[in-house]
Amino acid sequence: MNLTIQLFATFRNNRFKEAQMQFADAITLGQVIAELEITIGEVGMVLVNGRHAPMDQELSDGQLVALFPMLSGG
């Protein structure tokens, strides 16, 4: 299935800003993050279609995953 992956801040270093990527059906959010070679501990915020989601959530075709390192403060 296809997912849109958006990366922000330092996660873009040596990766990308936004990409359409193919993943196995029923893959979990945590597995997608692992495939991007990002460790869970580095993740500050992860949104699926704009909402917070647990790492064991199964994803479905066409969803948008946005990944941020720990950032805060405005």
Add this chain to the structure above:
Amino acid sequence: MMAHTLAKEKNMDKILRVNMSNLSTSSENVPAEWAGLGGRALTSTIVAKEVIPTCHPLGKNNKLVFAPGMLSGTAAANTGRLSAGAKSPLTGTIKESNVGGTAAQMFARLGIKAMIIEGLPTGDAWYGVHVSKDGVVITEETELIGKGNFAVVEALELRFGKKTGVLSIGTAGEMRMLTSNISVKDTDSKIRSHGRGGLGALMGSKKIKFIAIDDTAAPGITLADPDKFKEAARIFAKALISHPATGEGLPTFGTAEMVNIVNAAGGLPTRNFTYGQFEGRENISGETMRETIIERGGKPKHGCQSGCIIQCSQVYNDKDGNYVTSGLEYETIELMGANACVGNLDDIAAADYVMDDIGVDSIETAVTFGVAMEAGVLPFGDGKEVLRILTDEIGRGTPLGRILGSGAGNVGKIYGITRVPVVKNQGIPAYDPRSIKGIGITYATSTMGADHTAGYAVGTNLMGVGGGIVDPLKKDGQVDLSRHVQIAAIMLDSLGLCLFVGFPAADVPTCVPSLIDMLNARFGLELTPEWIGGLGMTTLKTERAFNIAAGFTNIHDRLPEFFEEPLLPHNAVWDFTGDEIDEFWNF
């Protein structure tokens, strides 16, 4: 021994009074009940005790109080914040507005626990106030009247020396505009701002153009236990650096890092709070700002105060490498860039410089432009017209300039607009409360009017600061969260700490104990972490009591009606009942 040290300390510190009615000054010993206070806890305590709550904010009975934080003037990192307190001309509530720059550390080294400016002069003359180890001198001022803040700083450095500290008002403050702020010189002779609440108008009403500070031969800080202080300060600095928000995110991307985060969460105020996401957000993001600054030879890292090890500020240059502005913050970028749809960093940076120079709050002013654009005063996204209006209308006090200089709430009334994002007449900052509900409770209940810094629930709502995410789209837990962060903010504002110390304070176990150790080693006390929480609760209740006596009720702790309209992309609505919000004060 400890009692002796504390007594010595109390004798050293003083309260300065500047009476503008008879142009006299005096120095008083610190009353016992104020000895254990500083920053916001002290300004709010003084305002609550000495200012008549129903007074006119620009009349003879209001007072302007400055107080450095309890740890200001020491060598500890990020402790140089200054509090300014009063009854706010903009909101009519009690106000504490907090700033970096050099003034807090200079006041603290001079042993000035607080400076209270009271009364009103009778004639039309303007004055400058000069503070040094020998006391305070008030002098009539003519040369700098009508001048912008940058010219004031430059002239005062020539007059009093390069190292002079400066608090000043621009032309907006002279005209007593409700958006006007008090500027504070930073280490680069540029400007930081006591931004919120219209305190520039208050200083203008007292006919004070500037306060210059000379800390030559100041007595400095006497630490009760220097070794213990040094060790605690080391642990504190380590906590700051070890947290990813203060150690990596803020120094790399500045506060503009929030643009993409808040946009992704659907809470980025866009087109006068009509949408929660902005198509052009990448152009105004922290990631883009960093690249642009580096490409043009600016500084991506910069401190608002000496001793800052977070360095979230920056110096922004134009395409030719010339200085445009520094300290370009997320709120200014977001509210001008997405909410007023200006959409490019160059126009926003140029506007930021002019706002600093004429001396208006860049949050209130940017929110005002969003409302004015909806009213048809100028088109959404017209950055060049924003710049013209700031310079030619607001800066010069034309009728249109005076209208826009009176803030978002008044502009909404004058033009008959219902989408007016204010609470207690103060503009709502750059997080839509429908999608980030914890900050909405802070906007509603803060004693200051809408103010994100009064209780920054965003960190927990979006990033889980302090032990896990409180879902920003649900009502559960938001009132408790806002109460918790509002109490914590008072600790930060009273110790003289940067707001961002709140992140390691919530997540790094050694941080708060190191702060307590520093306080105890500074003053020779035996305070506990419980004392800090108590200080926050007591101060909040003191501020609330002032507001109630000034005529505010729980009905003022509400968000504007338009927030009941659904916000894309989540169709989020503000659906807290009054009773649910009022639960905030149940402590």
